[in-house]
Amino acid sequence: MSTTEPTIIYTLTDEAPALATRAFLPIVRAFTAPVGIKVETSDISVAARILAGFPECLSDEQKVPDNLAELGKLTLLPDTNIIKLPNISASVHQLTSAIKELQARGYKIPDYPEDPKTEEEKGIRARYSKCLGSAVNPVLREGNSDRRAPKAVKEYARKNPHSMGEWSMASRSHVAHMKHGDFYHGEKSMTIDKARDVRMELVGESGKTTVLKPKVPLLAGEIIDSMFMSKKALLDFYEEQMEDARKTGVMFSLHVKATMMKVSHPIVFGHAVRIFYKEAFEKHGKLFDELGVNVNNGLVDLYSKIESLPSTKKEEIVRDLHACHEHRPKLAMVDSAKGISNLHAPNDVIVDASMPAMIRIGGKMWGADGKPDDTKAVIPESTFARIYQEIINFCKTNGNFDPVTMGTVPNVGLMAQQAEEYGSHDKTFEVAEGGVANIVDIATGEVLLSQNVEAGDIWRMCQVKDAPIRDWVKLAVTRARNSGMTTLFWLDPYRPHEAELIKKVQTYLKDHDTSGLDIQIMSQVRAMRYTLERVIRGLDTISVTGNILRDYLTDLFPIMELGTSAKMLSIVPLMAGGGMYETGAGGSAPKHVKQLVEENHLRWDSLGEFLALAVSLEDLGLKTGNAQAKILAKTLDTATGKLLDNNKNPSPKTGQLDNRGSQFYLAMYWAQELAAQSDDKALQAKFAGLADALTRDEQKIVGELLAVQGAAADIGGYYLPDAEKCDSVMRPSATLNAALAKAQG
Ligand SMILES: NC(=O)C1=CN([C@@H]2O[C@H](COP(=O)(O)OP(=O)(O)OC[C@H]3O[C@@H](n4cnc5c(N)ncnc54)[C@H](OP(=O)(O)O)[C@@H]3O)[C@@H](O)[C@H]2O)C=CC1
Ligand SMILES: O=C(O)CCC(=O)C(=O)O
Numbered sequence: 001m002s003t004t005e006p007t008i009i010y011t012l013t014d015e016a017p018a019l020a021t022r023a024f025l026p027i028v029r030a031f032t033a034p035v036g037i038k039v040e041t042s043d044i045s046v047a048a049r050i051l052a053g054f055p056e057c058l059s060d061e062q063k064v065p066d067n068l069a070e071l072g073k074l075t076l077l078p079d080t081n082i083i084k085l086p087n088i089s090a091s092v093h094q095l096t097s098a099i100k101e102l103q104a105r106g107y108k109i110p111d112y113p114e115d116p117k118t119e120e121e122k123g124i125r126a127r128y129s130k131c132l133g134s135a136v137n138p139v140l141r142e143g144n145s146d147r148r149a150p151k152a153v154k155e156y157a158r159k160n161p162h163s164m165g166e167w168s169m170a171s172r173s174h175v176a177h178m179k180h181g182d183f184y185h186g187e188k189s190m191t192i193d194k195a196r197d198v199r200m201e202l203v204g205e206s207g208k209t210t211v212l213k214p215k216v217p218l219l220a221g222e223i224i225d226s227m228f229m230s231k232k233a234l235l236d237f238y239e240e241q242m243e244d245a246r247k248t249g250v251m252f253s254l255h256v257k258a259t260m261m262k263v264s265h266p267i268v269f270g271h272a273v274r275i276f277y278k279e280a281f282e283k284h285g286k287l288f289d290e291l292g293v294n295v296n297n298g299l300v301d302l303y304s305k306i307e308s309l310p311s312t313k314k315e316e317i318v319r320d321l322h323a324c325h326e327h328r329p330k331l332a333m334v335d336s337a338k339g340i341s342n343l344h345a346p347n348d349v350i351v352d353a354s355m356p357a358m359i360r361i362g363g364k365m366w367g368a369d370g371k372p373d374d375t376k377a378v379i380p381e382s383t384f385a386r387i388y389q390e391i392i393n394f395c396k397t398n399g400n401f402d403p404v405t406m407g408t409v410p411n412v413g414l415m416a417q418q419a420e421e422y423g424s425h426d427k428t429f430e431v432a433e434g435g436v437a438n439i440v441d442i443a444t445g446e447v448l449l450s451q452n453v454e455a456g457d458i459w460r461m462c463q464v465k466d467a468p469i470r471d472w473v474k475l476a477v478t479r480a481r482n483s484g485m486t487t488l489f490w491l492d493p494y495r496p497h498e499a500e501l502i503k504k505v506q507t508y509l510k511d512h513d514t515s516g517l518d519i520q521i522m523s524q525v526r527a528m529r530y531t532l533e534r535v536i537r538g539l540d541t542i543s544v545t546g547n548i549l550r551d552y553l554t555d556l557f558p559i560m561e562l563g564t565s566a567k568m569l570s571i572v573p574l575m576a577g578g579g580m581y582e583t584g585a586g587g588s589a590p591k592h593v594k595q596l597v598e599e600n601h602l603r604w605d606s607l608g609e610f611l612a613l614a615v616s617l618e619d620l621g622l623k624t625g626n627a628q629a630k631i632l633a634k635t636l637d638t639a640t641g642k643l644l645d646n647n648k649n650p651s652p653k654t655g656q657l658d659n660r661g662s663q664f665y666l667a668m669y670w671a672q673e674l675a676a677q678s679d680d681k682a683l684q685a686k687f688a689g690l691a692d693a694l695t696r697d698e699q700k701i702v703g704e705l706l707a708v709q710g711a712a713a714d715i716g717g718y719y720l721p722d723a724e725k726c727d728s729v730m731r732p733s734a735t736l737n738a739a740l741a742k743a744q745g
């Protein structure tokens, strides 16, 4: 990053957000270039991350730098200003599709070794594993999380309420979670007294000790946890819940977060598939093993692996799979028209988004008949699942929420430096042999935490450093002070990890002036109840949570309040002093790309980008003393408000204003605001021309943008689309392009 010019780094990601960026960056530059602010890009798409991992396989022209690592380093510098769009957290299926696409385009990267045997294959797999699941956010999130609905967005939702389903007291929908044997029940936790290096080892029943993680360096004051999920308890739980759903006639749906909990949750998912189709697995298990079937990657893995079999065998297996449905409950469907169920792929149903969607429509999911129905939402880990049952109970009693009157629930989330479960991937293991799982001080041999485990159990260690906790408490107090809102720490004294956190929160709150503030600590279920009682009275309440609840609540409340989490302002004040501005809390919505390719309509709403850019500019203005940047920020915010007031958000329907049209209006309003302000005459003069041109040609530009819709669009690839083709699809208005080029100078 250049130190001479103020710079914003804009990430290039995947799918819909990346397409939107193609149209948005030229707009951004038309506003920032005249003010001397540089906008650089950093490609952290899954394709770029894959290519960066295999330089030796590529020609010089094909090589790409390790942008993610570079960006990670920049988060540790005080002047860094990053706008981070959502990226693909890839499943194995997405990763292998991306590899195939790149290979077909002439990149000689190796295949993904699903079952690595040789050292070379193991090495390749380890490199690819870095691109799997949630691989970007943990590297960049060197700060805690501040997510909220900006005032203008909340006002818009109040004036234009989205649809909400009806909740009935007679609804049979509910959450099922484990009552014993899950991570919650056996958890042990401690605060480390001094810096220590520890190892994770398993003392097997056979007497053999296996070191699973040779070294985890720990700092003084760090909290560590050791927890496990019993395979036996999990299988019994699934069996019971499937039988209960069948007997009572509700649908069965499984909600995990296989992207973010990328080691433990695919295993948890795989067990559900094997239990549901138990008889088929008993009969064909040996063959499935020979074929390398791994249903941790979903039923789709089984279906694709049996493709190679002779058709009679394949048909027999499919018949046996179907036969299992006869004594199992109905399954919730991801796509009933195509027969894709909830067990098809582990990341089709992602708990943070799927549970709110279910609650929003009145506690229903879609069945095989294409109709909504009551559901048993199975969320095996009880640690966090209980909040969903609480909100369901509340909705059954009080009816659904009303976006017109409901209060808002912003979140302050602990996530910096891979806090808690978030950073546990390299410390999560499927135990091969029963025995004792120990966390041992390497220097002294002292066993710090110990668990009795059985073969197949999932054992993990989590850590959260002291500095992020202090920063989180500070951020919570700052947000409480700035907003005046009641602020709740969602912490459960009966959970060992959170009991340790409570001690720290109580200590660090004393470092701040909290006079006049309403800050309380409450266990999750009580905090949910307390918050909801306030929500329906129109009162606002900040939730201050650990990392997983950060993820869950920043989809849950926005989806109720705003209809989507894409409209959230999502700030990561980096601990080193810089800022990262994430766009919304939503993901990359693959079905948006499909609609663009088939009908040349992009329904992606870039509102999250507009909000992020405004705070990014404001921060840059404050830090560099650049008054013009501050004016850009202020006018952008006003323009965004106007965009909302005038309903210029993208429509989901082809033939109506889409992402490109919405971005045009943003540009027009922004230019008009700059031309209208008088705080800076030079700036006013600079943008008068652009404001005039866009205002004058509004109908012409909108016409040009709408004219292309309805026909197929060629972007030349999915994971690595062709830059020129994307530009031409995303920038079809010659009039707009000319006006922007002129403004940028
Ligand atoms: N921060 C990050 O980098 C994140 C990345 N992800 C990744 O995103 C992918 C998809 O995840 P998924 O769980 O489906 O979640 P998404 O948030 O992408 O999608 C859920 C639904 O929300 C709506 N939506 C979300 N954002 C927008 C937007 N800007 N404009 C319009 N509608 C929006 C869409 O609804 P509709 O179809 O009704 O338009 C979409 O289908 C996965 O690969 C996941 O790993 C997920 C979360 C965060
Ligand atoms: O990192 C990811 O995979 C998703 C993160 C996410 O869902 C969130 O931060 O809200």
Ligand SMILES: [Mg+2]
Pocket: 352, 551, 552, 554, 555, 585
């Ligand atoms: Mg999320």
